[in-house]
Amino acid sequence: MLSQESLAQIDRELAKYPADQRRSAIMGALRIAQTEKRYLTNELIEFVASYVRIPPVAAYEVATFYNMYDRKPVGKYKLTVCTNLPCALSGGYTTADYLKQKLGIGFGETTADGKFTLAEGECMGACGYAPVMLVNNHSMCNHMTPDAIDKKLAELE
Amino acid sequence: MTIYAKGVVFEGVDFDNPNHWRLEEYVKRGGYAALKKILNEKITQDEVIAEVKTSSLRGRGGAGFPTGLKWSFMPRNFPGQKYLVCNTDEGEPGTFKDLDIIVSNPHALIEGMIIGGYAMGITVGYNYIHGEVFEAYERFEEALEEARKAGFLGDNILGTDFCFQLHAHHGYGAYICGEETALLESLEGKKGQPRFKPPFPASFGLYGKPTTINNTETFASVPYIIREGGQKFLELGKPNNGGTKLFSVSGHVNRPGNYEIPLGTPFADLLEMCGGMRGGKKLKAVIPGGSSAPVLPAEIMMQCTMDYDSIAKAGSMLGSGAVIVMDETVCMVSALERLSYFYHEESCGQCTPCREGTGWLYRIVHRIAHGEGRPEDLELLASIGDNIAGRTICALGDAAVFPVRGMLKHFRSEFEYMIEHKKSQFAALS
Numbered sequence: 001m002l003s004q005e006s007l008a009q010i011d012r013e014l015a016k017y018p019a020d021q022r023r024s025a026i027m028g029a030l031r032i033a034q035t036e037k038r039y040l041t042n043e044l045i046e047f048v049a050s051y052v053r054i055p056p057v058a059a060y061e062v063a064t065f066y067n068m069y070d071r072k073p074v075g076k077y078k079l080t081v082c083t084n085l086p087c088a089l090s091g092g093y094t095t096a097d098y099l100k101q102k103l104g105i106g107f108g109e110t111t112a113d114g115k116f117t118l119a120e121g122e123c124m125g126a127c128g129y130a131p132v133m134l135v136n137n138h139s140m141c142n143h144m145t146p147d148a149i150d151k152k153l154a155e156l157e
Numbered sequence: 158m159t160i161y162a163k164g165v166v167f168e169g170v171d172f173d174n175p176n177h178w179r180l181e182e183y184v185k186r187g188g189y190a191a192l193k194k195i196l197n198e199k200i201t202q203d204e205v206i207a208e209v210k211t212s213s214l215r216g217r218g219g220a221g222f223p224t225g226l227k228w229s230f231m232p233r234n235f236p237g238q239k240y241l242v243c244n245t246d247e248g249e250p251g252t253f254k255d256l257d258i259i260v261s262n263p264h265a266l267i268e269g270m271i272i273g274g275y276a277m278g279i280t281v282g283y284n285y286i287h288g289e290v291f292e293a294y295e296r297f298e299e300a301l302e303e304a305r306k307a308g309f310l311g312d313n314i315l316g317t318d319f320c321f322q323l324h325a326h327h328g329y330g331a332y333i334c335g336e337e338t339a340l341l342e343s344l345e346g347k348k349g350q351p352r353f354k355p356p357f358p359a360s361f362g363l364y365g366k367p368t369t370i371n372n373t374e375t376f377a378s379v380p381y382i383i384r385e386g387g388q389k390f391l392e393l394g395k396p397n398n399g400g401t402k403l404f405s406v407s408g409h410v411n412r413p414g415n416y417e418i419p420l421g422t423p424f425a426d427l428l429e430m431c432g433g434m435r436g437g438k439k440l441k442a443v444i445p446g447g448s449s450a451p452v453l454p455a456e457i458m459m460q461c462t463m464d465y466d467s468i469a470k471a472g473s474m475l476g477s478g479a480v481i482v483m484d485e486t487v488c489m490v491s492a493l494e495r496l497s498y499f500y501h502e503e504s505c506g507q508c509t510p511c512r513e514g515t516g517w518l519y520r521i522v523h524r525i526a527h528g529e530g531r532p533e534d535l536e537l538l539a540s541i542g543d544n545i546a547g548r549t550i551c552a553l554g555d556a557a558v559f560p561v562r563g564m565l566k567h568f569r570s571e572f573e574y575m576i577e578h579k580k581s582q583f584a585a586l587s
Contacts, residue, residue, distance in 0.1 A: 017324075023346035024346045128407055129158050
């Protein structure tokens, strides 16, 4: 269900923790699975749980508690915009509104071509670079003014 | 963004050099000298802890607890595994200092943790990193690999019988995991829901074993303290507030960024370092220690010095050192609405007063902000706050209430105006 490369990465996560504490690796393992498959289906969560050797429910409760795990299909690029107070003081809502208008979708929606999903984020811990946006959960984009958004969207093929 | 590095954590870092974060550069600027000094001169565990106590270093994550004292709580002779954990789950709105530490000077943190492990007789550590800064997590993993290859981490460090393993663990989007026992649950691969205390982590921590947890900046300050002496560190700040501290300044200033300055620096000086107010506008209010700290109006803030005691005396808290600056155009109802939404969104759901109460707070502030406030709403907010604060397992409930109380204390008239006139005197957040 996952590539050899992803499984090898999960093995490296498992090696960080005591042999009798494999459960600790579930956060990393689910992240690795999601990175390969874009989002987590129940089947994928169950597969990861069995690989880590924990009950499926233990993996499921992690996948549902932490908000960066996606359990519904998302576009090729998931754009998460921070609108928390420090970003909002530097144009976070302007950024969000610009993206909504440009992509023609609201928060939690995906464009018809399946390319972009827009999400509202909470503080990402990078307020000095406000307004900030995350691409596919892992790539931080700083100072996302409308001009910077145009440039970034053009880069995302 | 600006990084103003005139303190101990970023001492000597040349940000123009793209390799400044690498081990080789860290060693060139005196890195790992503190660890070598301890191992070569056979400095005892008690002496290391005494030096940290002398420095008056206080926890940089928000609580300001004396680090040396915390280290002395660890039962060093406990027969069995003990753990050292670093809290880099930096999610308090306004805070972005630990991000720059693991990106720009990760080895200072690694060295600080190794020294902590030595002082408390701990052989395994984890650094829990905020999920949203995943690239920084990858950077930290790379720095760990460098330290292992150089013999600073692993078995028989620098040819002695001291061993210390250190690993990185990432969160994946849960503010609550910044709370130390929620962080431990998360590190165990569970939902990040805080534990009852006591027992405290020093006796029952990770996997039920004695555990010491410190903030990133706290650990990263330790090499300097050992190298230069606790007294010198103390003298950089002021009594009971030793050292320099990173302040993350965001909002309406010309140069947002991280400013590492002596504790006790006047706020007015910090504002000047940030290039003053953006657009030459007038300062209205400051949240001095992250979103959970009560807001202070300009006239009080301009009299404060940036240290734990001064900010506490003014009725707020220094917290994580996140300074959110707001100018005269900001609608405080709108600002509070956004913060209240955050706490409602991030409540872990374990305790009823917080799970339900944060929703009530948000919905009431939301209706005021949208011209539907009722005359009794301000009393209702106060009453809900009283029924949350102090009635939950962890401090998230308190953290949701403090901003409400601060706003109602200092900017009550704005809320009253909005309830009466159904609109604000100011523009909403944009």
